[in-house]
Amino acid sequence: MINFNGELLYLENVTLSIENRGFKYGDAIFETVKVINNKVVFWEDHYFRLMASMRMLRMKIPITFTLEFLEKEILKTVAVQDQAAAYRVRLNVYRKDGGLYKPKTNLIDYSVDVKAFSYQIQEIYKLDVFKDFYNYSGLLSTVKTNNRMLNTLASIFADENDVDNCVLLNERKGVVEVTNGNIFIVKDNVIKTPALTEGCIKGIVRKRVLEMLTKKEEYVVEETSISPFEIQKADEVFITNAIMGIQPVTNYKKKTFTTEIGKKLANSLRILQITEK
Known part of the structure; x- marks a missing residue:
């Protein structure tokens, strides 16, 4: 069943107008969250990102849109x-x-779509770079809008080239993210991820991984610009998103990576998802 403006409806009873602005103009945003044991994982982080995105896009936030209401x-x-x-x-x-x-109005509608899922870390995970189009840097690119044509094309490219995911580049040919998440690269004791100014999504798991890493004295953490050539020189690469958590990358072009740090962080994140109140 689908939650449409608070009403639970069977899928066949949900109707969206041909004038729906999300359909016509991509005038929509979304949050993808994980629910485990009747708990919305990292819900506060997701909620405040949603509120910030709505303000940036000049959507009128209903007075009912509280943290507690949306969680309910x-x-x-x-x-x-x-x-x-x-x-x-x-x-x-x-x-x-x-x-x-x-738009005629800045008032909003909302829906909640739920699907059961299970994700296991893939032992082999191949990555390539998508060069046909760019993900332009700037604050608007950090918002999870419905405008995902670049990600769609990169995903098709990945499928056609027998890899699991693709790195997206910005107009300066710097690394931004992958098609469905953020990217981290490890070289010696330095762990880098693209800065938000590069145009990457302000990922919730990205934020949590950065928090975990800053507590580990053995690593130097940098949010910075990254060249695609740095990926080939890296010891490890891993990607993050709210659903899969952390997925280590094993191959990029002809390079093979180790996965020790990524797997350790993935385990720490799983524990945090279950235990955090």
Whole structure:
């Protein structure tokens, strides 16, 4: 069942107007969250990112859109699904119908879509770089909008070239992220990830990994610009997102990586997801 503006509906009873602005203009944002044991993982982080994104996009935030209200709506929707160990939840927020490029209103509708899922770390995970189009740097690129054509094309490229994922580049040909998450590279004791100014999504698990790493004195952590050539020189590479957590990369072009640090961080993250209140 789908939660549509607070009402639980069977999928076949959900109707979106042809004037839906998310469909016509990509005038929509979303949060993808994980639910484990009836708990929305890292919910505060997701909530405050959603609020910041809505403000940036000049959407009117309903007075009811509190942390507690949206959490309740998510769990209400999860409760009517088939029993599963974990769920992938997509919270969609989009401006109400009407207007051409200029909307008639900044009022919003929302929906909550839930699917059961399970993810196991892949022992072999191949990466390549997508060069056909760029992910332009700037604050707007850090927001999870529905404008994901670049990610779609890069995912098709990955499938056609028998790799699991692709690195996206910005207009300066610097590393931004991968098609579905953030990227970290490890060289000796230095762990780097693209800075937000490079155009990467302000990932929740990215934030949590950075917090974990800054507590480990053996590593130097840098949010900076990264050249694609640095990936080939790296000892390890791993990617992060809210659903899979941390996935170590084993291959990039002809380079093979170790996965020790990525796997240790993945285990620490799993424990944090379960134990954090």
